[in-house]
Amino acid sequence: xxxxxxxxxxxxxxxxxxxxxxxxxxxxxxxxxxxxxxxxxxxxxxxxxxxxxxxxxxxxxxxxxxxxxxxxxxxxxxxxxxxxxxxxxxxxxxxxxxxxxxxxxxxxxxxxx
Amino acid sequence: xxxxxxxxxxxxxxxxxxxxxxxxxxxxxxxxxxxxxxxxxxxxxxxxxxxxxxxxxxxxxxxxxxxxxxxxxxxxxxxxxxxxxxxxxxxxxxxxxxxxxxxxxxxxxxxxxx
Numbered sequence: 001x002x003x004x005x006x007x008x009x010x011x012x013x014x015x016x017x018x019x020x021x022x023x024x025x026x027x028x029x030x031x032x033x034x035x036x037x038x039x040x041x042x043x044x045x046x047x048x049x050x051x052x053x054x055x056x057x058x059x060x061x062x063x064x065x066x067x068x069x070x071x072x073x074x075x076x077x078x079x080x081x082x083x084x085x086x087x088x089x090x091x092x093x094x095x096x097x098x099x100x101x102x103x104x105x106x107x108x109x110x111x112x113x
Numbered sequence: 114x115x116x117x118x119x120x121x122x123x124x125x126x127x128x129x130x131x132x133x134x135x136x137x138x139x140x141x142x143x144x145x146x147x148x149x150x151x152x153x154x155x156x157x158x159x160x161x162x163x164x165x166x167x168x169x170x171x172x173x174x175x176x177x178x179x180x181x182x183x184x185x186x187x188x189x190x191x192x193x194x195x196x197x198x199x200x201x202x203x204x205x206x207x208x209x210x211x212x213x214x215x216x217x218x219x220x221x222x223x224x225x226x227x
Contacts, residue, residue: 043203100216104155105154
């Protein structure tokens with residue numbers, strides 16, 4: 001069965017510092033991994049995805065994610081956090097045959113000025 | 114933004130009453146989904162559709178039914194609403210299934226069952 005774990009309910013970082021939001025996954029076969037962001041009272045916005053190829057994936061708003069097959073991880077990163085990055089972040093996984101995405105429970109990112 | 118419109122956006126209803134949430138898309142995507150979002154659970158799949166009149170159950174389908182009579186519309190019905198169905202409901206769409214196909218989400222419908 002597919003599953004996703006986001007081990008941190010909340011991540012706090014100061015503006016200008018690098019940020020990491022962690023995600024580990026379990027899936028049979030090749031994983032397809034996604035990150036979404038949700039601002040208050042809004043829907044989920046797609047940030048980036050890993051399909052194959054380069055382990056470092058670049059996405060929207062300066063975010064990137066690193067795929068690590070041996071550690072079954074797909075951590076979201078940004079070199080310099082902005083206060084406007086404060087939001088709820090979801091990691092999701094799907095295998096080749098899967099129809100729907102399986103989501104983690106989400107991590108709240110709080111960036112202080 | 115993906116062309117997804119959910120209605121109503123906010124609704125308060127009484128226990129035992131039927132409720133229908135509507136999702137309308139303008140992207141002509143084949144796949145449509147209904148998820149619910151609850152604190153501590155992330156998003157969980159209720160039902161999905163892979164074409165007109167073709168639907169299947171997701172992880173938390175009990176108490177819900179769906180219908181898709183047109184490509185652009187996907188309805189979620191709570192036959193007899195319960196307090197445990199108080200949640201935020203998201204419709205989503207994707208062009209095709211599996212693998213790296215991206216799923217795009219609507220803005221959500223906030224449902225409170227009192």
